[in-house]
Amino acid sequence: MSLKREKIELIKNPEAVNKGDEPEIEKIWTIPFISFGTSRxxxxxxxxxxxxxxxxxxxxxxxxxxxxxEKAFGGKITKDDIYNRIPGPGFSNQGNAQEVLEGILFFVASGQQTDDTKNFLAEKK
Structure with a gap:
């Protein structure tokens, strides 16, 4: 059985990026089991x-x-991680920070994954 998951991409090194380094991307996946109660x-x-x-x-x-x-990422990331490590204007085809957060919330509510996640998971199989 394969449970649906979604990810958020955060910048690992924002201070270094502001000094000219290339951004290092960290992908954090939602917990494997999101209950119906959490979806509700x-x-x-x-x-x-x-x-x-x-x-x-x-x-x-x-x-x-x-x-x-708390619920989608099970404490693997914090509020500070999101406020300080996700670019506001965005950096990927997921959109700006607001769109990324809304997309993950919609995923938890409905199970609808982004095309990026579907493609990434399909390549891993």
Whole structure:
């Protein structure tokens, strides 16, 4: 049986990159088993933040990041990792930081993997 997973790509060496070094990419995969209960929580979070004008964008981001670091990545990365090691404007075909986080949240909610992940996993088989 093959469980679906998704990844986030973080820069390992942001300080060195700012001094002219090439970025080193670290791929962190979601935990292998994401329960139905966790998927339901993701749907609830999506419903809570979508169109919510009472929460600031910063509060929405914190809620999504807290959920992803704890539930989707099982504590393998922290909120600081996401805020400090993912480029805001993006660097891959996954899009900017906001789109990457939303994509992972949608994955947890629906199981829909990015094409990049599907292709990467297909090459490993």
């Amino acid at each position: 929580e993701a749907v609830g979070l999506l419903n809570e933040i979508a169109g919510n004008t009472e929460l600031s964008d910063d509060d929405k981001n914190d809620k999504v990041i807290d959920f992803l670091t």
